[in-house]
Amino acid sequence: xxxxxxxxxxxxxxxxxxxxxxxxxxxxxxxxxxxxxxxxxxxxxxxxxxxxxxxxxxxxxxxxxxxxxxxxxxxxxxxxxxxxxxxxxxxxxxxxxxxxxxxxxxxxxxxxxxxxxxxxxxxxxxxxxxxxxxxxxxxxxxxxxxxxxxxxxxxxxxxxxxxxxxxxxxxxxxxxxxxxxxxxxxxxxxxxxxxxxxxxxxxxxxxxxxxxxxxxxxxxxxxxxxxxxxxxxxxxxxxxxxxxxxxxxxxxxxxxxxxxxxxxxxxxxxxxxxxxxxxxxxxxxxxxxxxxxxxx
Numbered sequence: 001x002x003x004x005x006x007x008x009x010x011x012x013x014x015x016x017x018x019x020x021x022x023x024x025x026x027x028x029x030x031x032x033x034x035x036x037x038x039x040x041x042x043x044x045x046x047x048x049x050x051x052x053x054x055x056x057x058x059x060x061x062x063x064x065x066x067x068x069x070x071x072x073x074x075x076x077x078x079x080x081x082x083x084x085x086x087x088x089x090x091x092x093x094x095x096x097x098x099x100x101x102x103x104x105x106x107x108x109x110x111x112x113x114x115x116x117x118x119x120x121x122x123x124x125x126x127x128x129x130x131x132x133x134x135x136x137x138x139x140x141x142x143x144x145x146x147x148x149x150x151x152x153x154x155x156x157x158x159x160x161x162x163x164x165x166x167x168x169x170x171x172x173x174x175x176x177x178x179x180x181x182x183x184x185x186x187x188x189x190x191x192x193x194x195x196x197x198x199x200x201x202x203x204x205x206x207x208x209x210x211x212x213x214x215x216x217x218x219x220x221x222x223x224x225x226x227x228x229x230x231x232x233x234x235x236x237x238x239x240x241x242x243x244x245x246x247x248x249x250x251x252x253x254x255x256x257x258x259x260x261x262x263x264x265x266x267x268x269x270x271x272x273x274x275x276x277x278x279x280x281x282x283x284x285x286x287x288x289x290x291x292x293x294x295x296x
Contacts, residue, residue, distance in 0.1 A: 092130040092140075094120045099141045104190050108197040111138075139208055142198050146215040149195055153253075154222040156180045170234040170284055174277045177226060181253055182269055185260050193261055216250065223249040235290035240283045252276045 086094065098120035102111045113134050117127050131137040157177045168176075185192050199215075202208035224246035231237055238245055256276065260269050 088130055091122070091126065094122070095127065095130055095137060096140055096144060099137060100145065100194075103141070103198065104194045108194070108201045113137075135205065135207055138201070138205075139211065142202055142208060142211045145195060145198060146211060146218075150215060150218040150222065152184065153181065153219065154225075156184055157222060157226040168234065170230060170236050171277055171281060173230045173234060174280055175273070177230075178253075178256070178273045178276055182256055182260065182273060185257050189261055189264075192257055196257075196261075219250045219253075220246045223247075223253075231284070231287070232290075235287050236284045237287040237290075238283055239285055245280070245283055249280060252279065 095116060099111055099116045102115050102119050106115075113127055114124060116137070117124050127137075131140075157180070159180070199212050202212050220243065224242045227238065227242050227245055227249065256269060256272055259272055263269075
């Protein structure tokens with residue numbers, strides 16, 4: 001019995017015969033033109049028929065064609081990203097402005113880091129060049145908003161006397177101050193609502209709760225100044241310590257703000273304002289030591 005390798009060797013010897021050869025004829029007979037001398041040797045060069053290996057007989061698979069080199073697109077000149085051009089101070093200011101806008105429009109819960117950088121037109125990575133964390137950003141937002149609010153309230157209350165021409169009574173002066181305060185709330189309710197949300201957010205964050213207490217301390221100071229000035233301008237005095245009354249006044253203004261934001265009802269807020277003035281007046285009396293006015 002022939003082995004598998006002998007059979008392959010016989011087939012190989014047939015494959016190297018020319019087209020005019022017949023089995024048994026001398027190799028190369030009648031094939032001088034088609035097969036020059038040594039052609040059959042070149043056909044099986046280096047292969048011993050009796051010792052052929054399987055790998056030498058089988059055709060090796062062709063190597064896949066090499067992929068053409070990738071052509072890189074030329075880099076076109078264009079504006080650099082906004083965050084790479086902006087100094088850190090400007091970037092911080094832009095993020096604070098964006099955060100304030102998002103909070104006023106959509107509320108504190110919507111003011112995520114991604115929402116803020118999207119509003120500012122920056123990348124998320126650029127945020128961390130300006131602030132270490134979202135909490136740090138929110139602290140700066142609350143500080144800025146509350147400072148502005150305290151300044152606004154102080155201006156409104158302190159300038160209320162200018163709204164009334166000529167000599168004024170204590171009820172008129174207090175009423176003018178509260179009317180000016182309510183008018184400021186009515187003018188921008190979204191801002192006032194955002195401030196209330198920031199209060200609640202800060203109170204839930206241990207790192208931020210001190211900001212609300214500092215804000216109310218500033219409110220108390222502003223209200224105490226207005227009460228002292230109102231008493232001096234009208235020849236009256238307070239029967240309770242001014243610091244206590246100032247906290248009472250601030251509590252009344254909080255109620256007026258919440259009432260307007262909840263109902264947007266001018267008649268309701270006007271009635272509440274009247275009762276607030278009456279509540280403050282109950283702690284006043286004429287000052288016997290006050291200098292007499294020009295009409296006395």
